[in-house]
Every structure is written in structure tokens, then in C-alpha cells.
Amino acid sequence: MSEALKRDYTVCEEIGRGRFGVVSRCYSAVSGESFAVKSVEKRLLADDSIDRQCLYNEAKIMQVLAPHPNVIQVYDVYEDEDWLHLVIELCNSPDLFCRVSERVFDESEAKSVMVPLLEAIAHCHRLGVVHRDLKPDNVLFDEWNQLKLADFGSAECVRENEMLTGVVGTPYYVAPEVLAGRNYNEKVDVWSAGVILYVMLTGVAPFYGNSATEIFEAVLRANLRFPVRYFHSVSPAVKDLLRRMLCKDASRRLSAEQVLGHPWMQGNREMSIPM
Incomplete structure (x- = not known):
């Protein structure tokens, strides 16, 4: 897990899981506010895979769309050699x-x-x-x-x-x-x-x-x-x-x-x- 992410957020329990990573609840180290962090282990994605392209595309597009009250917002993106993390709004009600x-x-x-x-x-x-x-x-x-x-x-x-x-x-x-x-x-x-x-x-x-x-x-x-x-x-x-x-x-x-x-x-x- 990214050292920068751990510096800025306290990452807690897992609240969801996908093919390539997990979604966890996290808290801002500064404000204490709750967020979700989507963490993807990059070794599970081939360098030229569609999935890798989609993942990077998602972060960019969410930043283009913000802010809007009915579009989920991305707050921070962290990347190191092994992981990509998107800190997003926490949506913990049933979908x-x-x-x-x-x-x-x-x-x-x-x-x-x-x-x-x-x-x-x-x-x-x-x-x-x-x-x-x-x-x-x-x-x-x-x-x-x-x-x-x-x-x-x-x-x-x-x-x-x-x-x-x-x-x-x-x-x-x-x-x-x-x-x-x-x-x-x-x-x-x-x-x-x-x-x-x-x-x-x-x-x-x-x-x-x-x-x-x-x-x-x-x-x-x-x-x-x-x-x-x-x-x-x-x-x-x-x-x-x-x-x-x-x-x-x-x-x-x-x-x-x-x-x-x-x-x-x-x-x-x-x-x-x-x-």
C-alpha cells in the first residue's frame, strides 16, 4: 500500500471487492472525514491490458466530471510501483x-x-x-x-x-x-x-x-x-x-x-x- 496514502488517510475495513482489488473505508488524517479507497494491485493487470487502460481512464474521467452532486467524486489518486489507489466518496447505502x-x-x-x-x-x-x-x-x-x-x-x-x-x-x-x-x-x-x-x-x-x-x-x-x-x-x-x-x-x-x-x-x- 502506498506510503503517501497511509500518511494522508487511515485505511480501515474492506467494504467491497472486485476482480483486481478491494474497496475499503478510510478516514482523512486531517479532517477525520470518511471516504472509500479503491485499491488495485498493478501486478494483476498486464501492461497492455484493457483493464489497465480502463482503470487509468476512470480516474481521469471522474476528475473531468467533478464536481456534480449526482456523480461520484474522486478526491485523491495515489500510485506507486505496485498499487493504484483512488480515494472516492463513501456510498454505504444499498445500491x-x-x-x-x-x-x-x-x-x-x-x-x-x-x-x-x-x-x-x-x-x-x-x-x-x-x-x-x-x-x-x-x-x-x-x-x-x-x-x-x-x-x-x-x-x-x-x-x-x-x-x-x-x-x-x-x-x-x-x-x-x-x-x-x-x-x-x-x-x-x-x-x-x-x-x-x-x-x-x-x-x-x-x-x-x-x-x-x-x-x-x-x-x-x-x-x-x-x-x-x-x-x-x-x-x-x-x-x-x-x-x-x-x-x-x-x-x-x-x-x-x-x-x-x-x-x-x-x-x-x-x-x-x-x-
Whole structure:
């Protein structure tokens, strides 16, 4: 572990673990404030690996995006010969994946998540950042239950009107143009956010299958349906928004800013985010 990190922070218990490292709780030696530190052992990453590129990319992009109340913030980066450490905001409340695994959200609850999520996405897009891996696991909450968009390891910075290539994302949430091998833009994030909205309201994915191949085939067909057993009490307004976010033709799909301006999103925003 970096000597500089140990000088500036007291690193405590592990609170998470990934393929290449751990996330621990830490405290500032100066203020005593709580943070999280993501520590990656560099020997586990090949020098020319995609994972190594993603890790360094993540730190840079998080610094570009700061500060925003709904984007997780990186405070310090430490690197030595063996380790790379990112000191980030501590988000120790259950993430969105945990919350949607427990129950279905009503429309007000879903909106209370969608508004800050789309504000975070729109902020990214204004700065030329495309997340490319939006899913409930990457929607975190701090101790005050404020939403924080996280995990920018797959993100890319683009210039205006520049297109991206490469199959990146997660089954269920990846946009059809990504799977089709076409060039794509920031609207892949809007598609993924639309899938998240559908899942919050129903507890199921709009495009599903029994294997990754079947899921991808369903996503490519993009045959959006609203089964009565899930949508019997869902308003026409949210169905309209879902159609516009989960539009197979990306040129007709809403932008993040347009989603924020949709009538359903502009309704009562006073509901608190469900725990």
C-alpha cells in the first residue's frame, strides 16, 4: 500500500471487492472525514491490458466530471510501483440493484431516481463523456440517500458529433446499436437508463432471454411491450417516455436533456428516493 496514502488517510475495513482489488473505508488524517479507497494491485493487470487502460481512464474521467452532486467524486489518486489507489466518496447505502431486487417501485419512487440519474447523465454528455455501462449496480447512494452515478471504467470522452465503436456494456442494459457493431453516440446511455426505468416499474427486463445470446437477440429485435400484468396501473405518460428512450432508431431516441424535459419527468418531484 502506498506510503503517501497511509500518511494522508487511515485505511480501515474492506467494504467491497472486485476482480483486481478491494474497496475499503478510510478516514482523512486531517479532517477525520470518511471516504472509500479503491485499491488495485498493478501486478494483476498486464501492461497492455484493457483493464489497465480502463482503470487509468476512470480516474481521469471522474476528475473531468467533478464536481456534480449526482456523480461520484474522486478526491485523491495515489500510485506507486505496485498499487493504484483512488480515494472516492463513501456510498454505504444499498445500491439500486439491491433496491430493485427487493421490490417494484411505484411511479413517484421511480421518478425520484430517474431525475437525479438523468441529471448526472446529462452532465456527462455536456462534458463529452459517454458512460457506456449504465445499470442498477452502478447507481449508488450516500449516507443521506443521495444518488451517485459510479463506475466510469468503460466510459469514453468524445468530441462533438464524434462516434464510438466497440461492444461495451452489460446484457439487458446494452443498446442495440452497440450489439449490431455500428458506430454509436451518447444516446446509448439513454437506452440503458430506459431499461433501468422499466426494471424499476416492473421488476423484469424489457428484453430478456435464458442466455446472453438470447438476451442480445431480444435487444437487437427491440420489440418493446407493456404486459398488462406489469403495466395495468402504469400511466400512459411513463409508457410514452419508455417508448422514446427505448427507441431502436437512435436518431429518434430522446437525448438526456430531452428526457429531463418530458412531461412525466416534469411532474411532482417531491417524493424521496426509496430505501
